[in-house]
Amino acid sequence: MLQFIDQTPGGIRSSDRRTIRSHVMRGKNAGKKRPAIRQKLEDVRMKQKANHSTKPPYSIPRQVLWSDLSLTRLPEQLDSKSTGLLHRWFFDISDALFPPQFCNKFDIIKSIWVNCILVDEAYFHSTLAISASYVNFVRRKPYISTNTLHHISQAYALVNNKLSGPNSVSDSAIAAVVSLVIYQQIHHQVATGLVHLGGLYKMIQLRGGIGKLMQENRALALKPLRLDIELAMRSGTPPVLLDETLPVRSILCDFDTDDLPHLELPLMPPMMLDIFKFSVLLNQAHSNTIPKLNPLDFTETIVALLYRLIGGVFAMPVMSDKKSNFHDLLHPTMIAFMSTLLPEYTLDKSGRCTLSSRLEDRLQETYFGSILISDLEASILVWILFISAISVLDAKNNEWLLPLLAGTIDRLQLTSWSQAEQQLKMFPWIDCIHGPPARDLWDHLRGLELIFVL
Known part of the structure; x- marks a missing residue:
């Protein structure tokens, strides 16, 4: 049965709209049972109670996006x-x-x-x-x-x-x-x-x-x-958490040392070999020569290497013997190298200030103003100076460091960046981390006319 709604001069009123909706829905709901409102509320309460009683206290309810x-x-x-x-x-x-x-x-x-x-x-x-x-x-x-x-x-x-x-x-x-x-x-x-x-x-x-x-x-x-x-x-204090029972899943154990350049450097400590292995692995992962590393294996290897390095380095006195000075210099340089793989929460390098101070003291004590070093020592010194400059030392604001670096480059007769890079890769070196800032430092030295470039 059709029923027409007469529109009043003021337009359709709210009561008229209710009448229209009632007619529209009457056909759709024909033959359907409508539960009482009280029953609906009771069903909701029972469902909530069931969910609350079975939900574990510490769980993610769903995948978080x-x-x-x-x-x-x-x-x-x-x-x-x-x-x-x-x-x-x-x-x-x-x-x-x-x-x-x-x-x-x-x-x-x-x-x-x-x-x-x-x-x-x-x-x-x-x-x-x-x-x-x-x-x-x-x-x-x-x-x-x-x-x-x-x-x-x-x-x-x-x-x-x-x-x-x-x-x-x-x-x-x-x-x-x-x-x-x-x-x-x-x-x-x-x-x-x-x-x-x-x-x-x-x-x-x-x-x-x-x-x-x-x-x-x-x-x-x-x-x-x-x-x-x-x-x-x-x-500058010793670490406190390490104990002898720390298990380490070292990714270096199966590393083939034949992949390393042949080095005849009697001044290089054995610890440096493991750091060299790690740098080669990272370069291979970056170039997709090997699969990318498991993130926790990556972190654990960094932690293990740094714990081996950092234990007594800050308490180690500077010795008067030249060879002892050289080993003392390599030790904090290796730490500086590894620090480039740690997150820096600020860009002012304040987290490395103690290491920076010790490294600067030992560099100046050992080599500042000295030309009495062998070619073998000069080849590793240039690596020490570059790593120090791009990690914990601000080379551009250290007037003593730039001439020392330029003098060592001149001693080795490195006249182009490609030659310098080849020399640096004889030691631990991560291309994508150390390459860009080192090249920037080389260009800075060239701009100051401290190095001769063909």
Whole structure:
């Protein structure tokens, strides 16, 4: 039956619209049973109760996609800017820790760190404090904003509560303290970082030691180990976390030494051979001669090599004997070489200041103003000077370093960059990391007319 709705002069009223909708839906709902509103609400309550009772306390409800991170349930509601900073920090630091030119892609989404963000409020706030500390990620200029202060104060309070509770040495508790140390690294709070590193050591000992933690959660254990090295380099104090039970899956064990250039350098220590092997592997991975490395194997090899190097280097006195001086000079240079594979949280190289000071002192003590060196020593000295200049020393602002470098280049009669590069590759050298800044330094010396170029 059709029924016409007469339109009043004022137009269709709300009551008329209800009548129209009623007629339209009457045919669609014919023969259908409509449950009572009360029954609908009861069904919803029962479903919610079932989901709540079966949901595990620490789990990711679904795969997290950063493109819809704003839809993911986090411990605290974030605005779009904070979400973007969090996203940027994770991918920025992932590329710094596991360079894609050497490593397989590290799936940050499936890592323990994203899980910690979702389920642990202390780690969530400390990570937000870190990501909010950068105004510009490319320039790496740390900045303390009101947002940073809010999150770091929340993180401190939550970490203190966690450490006084039953889960004081859980994975999430260790991760939260690690993130605090990273925050302190960024803001040059070395003394506080060392205090928290000491706390981490005690926590890890209660878990059975760093060796056991490596077996239980390798990705987590590598974080405090790397921070231990970074703080030792910054403060000049020995590392504290290493013990003799540290298992190392060295990717260097099966390396064929026939791939190395034939070197007859009696002044080269055996440790340098392992660093040479590692540099060759990285060059091969970058050129796709071999498959890309597992990210954790890459990190663990760096950690293992640096622990072997860094133990007593800062306490080693400068000797008066020339040969002893040469070995003392090679030691910090190898550390400087390896430091180029560590993430630098700022671009002012402040994290390497102690190493820089020791290396500068030993260079000047051993070779400043000296021409009484053999050709063999000159060939390794040019490598020492280039590595030092592009890693921890600011060559362009060190008036003594440039003439020394130019004099050594002249001593070896290196008249072109290709010749210099060939000479440098006789020693540990990573093309994509060391090549561009070294070439820039060569061009700078040529511009100052300190070296003769054909």
